Amino acid sequence: MSDRILLISVTLLFLIGCSEEPSNDNIDPTNSGRDTWMIIQEKILAENCVDCHTTGTSFADQSNLILTPDVAYDQLINQPVDNQAAIDDDLERLGTDGLSSLYKSYLWEKINAPDKEHFYGDHPQYGSLMPLGLPYLTNGQLEFVRQWIIAGAPESGSVADTTLLTDTTRFEEVEFAQPAPPENGIQLHLGPFEILPNYEREFLYLTELDTSGDLYVNQVEITMRTGSHHFIMYTFDNQMPDILDPEPNTYRDLRDENGHYIQENLTVMFFHDFFSGTQWPYINRSFPPEMGLKIRANKGLDLNSHYINRTDETTIGEVYVNIHLVDPSEIEKTVKILQWNHNDFVLPANEITTLEKTFYAEERMYIIQLFSHAHEHNLEFAVEVVGGAKDGELIYVLIKCIFQCALVFTGRCSISYLFVQRLPKINILLFWCMDSWDGEKKKWQVTNIGEERMISFSD
Numbered sequence: 001m002s003d004r005i006l007l008i009s010v011t012l013l014f015l016i017g018c019s020e021e022p023s024n025d026n027i028d029p030t031n032s033g034r035d036t037w038m039i040i041q042e043k044i045l046a047e048n049c050v051d052c053h054t055t056g057t058s059f060a061d062q063s064n065l066i067l068t069p070d071v072a073y074d075q076l077i078n079q080p081v082d083n084q085a086a087i088d089d090d091l092e093r094l095g096t097d098g099l100s101s102l103y104k105s106y107l108w109e110k111i112n113a114p115d116k117e118h119f120y121g122d123h124p125q126y127g128s129l130m131p132l133g134l135p136y137l138t139n140g141q142l143e144f145v146r147q148w149i150i151a152g153a154p155e156s157g158s159v160a161d162t163t164l165l166t167d168t169t170r171f172e173e174v175e176f177a178q179p180a181p182p183e184n185g186i187q188l189h190l191g192p193f194e195i196l197p198n199y200e201r202e203f204l205y206l207t208e209l210d211t212s213g214d215l216y217v218n219q220v221e222i223t224m225r226t227g228s229h230h231f232i233m234y235t236f237d238n239q240m241p242d243i244l245d246p247e248p249n250t251y252r253d254l255r256d257e258n259g260h261y262i263q264e265n266l267t268v269m270f271f272h273d274f275f276s277g278t279q280w281p282y283i284n285r286s287f288p289p290e291m292g293l294k295i296r297a298n299k300g301l302d303l304n305s306h307y308i309n310r311t312d313e314t315t316i317g318e319v320y321v322n323i324h325l326v327d328p329s330e331i332e333k334t335v336k337i338l339q340w341n342h343n344d345f346v347l348p349a350n351e352i353t354t355l356e357k358t359f360y361a362e363e364r365m366y367i368i369q370l371f372s373h374a375h376e377h378n379l380e381f382a383v384e385v386v387g388g389a390k391d392g393e394l395i396y397v398l399i400k401c402i403f404q405c406a407l408v409f410t411g412r413c414s415i416s417y418l419f420v421q422r423l424p425k426i427n428i429l430l431f432w433c434m435d436s437w438d439g440e441k442k443k444w445q446v447t448n449i450g451e452e453r454m455i456s457f458s459d
């Protein structure tokens, strides 16, 4: 394992929109009036689950789960799971702690089809996605259930917007192929390139853009051939001396064939500004229509691809990126990236350590998305708002099993949220994480800032 994998740090990345406009973001989304749990039973469980999860069927025996209206709530809420692998991972069927319960919920794992690659890749003992043998739940049904879980999964009360159920699209796997280029935007193409047998290939590749001014990006679509650990796009810091300008359209490998770092190709990473990226084979992420992420791409984009080939044959990597642009006159809120790191701390040996750090937001901001990245040994990572009306609210959490995939390179290491929330003018964001280290005392530090800016995404 390379040194790089042993580095640990925690990076939190915010996409924020700045505006002086008053907001109405706190409007209660609830408009149904009926108990959300009743609607879940009638519109989701009855139609997709109850035929199997009913007393007397072999399916009910196999799962030890009955979902008929008389007992469904009691069978799910705060109940232990039947599956041994999920028990070992400390999951429960469904808790009532809101966001943190979402990620400890086996029920959610079992229905959340968009996480299919993670479900089968990281948890081969978790059985099948539900509903077994039927089409996945629709994206609207999943979001409806997710909102109910985040609201604490109450038995009564209306806590999710019923119009969500009108979204009848379903998760579909996307095969690698060239996407249609954007109508207003840029398509980038990297490769095909080779990855030698039993080799990690990571390189930078400068692609020049036909622009001298700022670009406003509203949507980014990335699709990659399998085997990718990550793909990231960077712009360059104003401070970068021209002498460091990389050669365009050239593969600048970060390691030689023996796996040793090539220092001269690393230097430029100190001047990188993160723009976008993913660890998923496919993402298509967009902002609300009136928002645009401002990037200064006068020196082009430095593309960073990292593939891992664990086979004895040479494999092929390839990436397509669609960057959709929006006219600045159409933008009401400019999105910016705010990156906070905690990367220089000491972990005592043989202990679980909890670390806390607070950051202050100096201006009024809307948080649109949160992404995080941590390296191995991290057990849990959470973000809470401190101060103002949202004081104490948990807005982001990751648990052990999601982080462990960073270790095994399954390509999915974190989650993200899409939400627009206006925070009070001065806020403190508090985050904490825990780590267990069974070896010597280690210092958490970054040896190369660029490396630690690897960010993980999901939609």
Ligand code: HEC
Residues within 6 Å of the ligand: 044, 045, 048, 049, 050, 051, 052, 053, 058, 059, 062, 063, 064, 065, 080, 081, 082, 083, 093, 106, 107, 110, 111, 126, 127, 128, 129, 130, 131, 132, 133, 134, 137
């Ligand atoms: C065709 C029959 C069938 C349908 C339909 C079905 N299930 Fe299942 N379910 C099973 C079987 C069999 C198992 C046990 C094997 C497994 O976990 O894959 C199971 C297991 C589960 C478990 C895990 C229970 C535990 O504690 O281990 C959950 C949760 C679950 N199902 C929820 C659902 C939900 C929610 C639906 C509807 C959206 C659904 N199932 C539809 C057959 C079915």
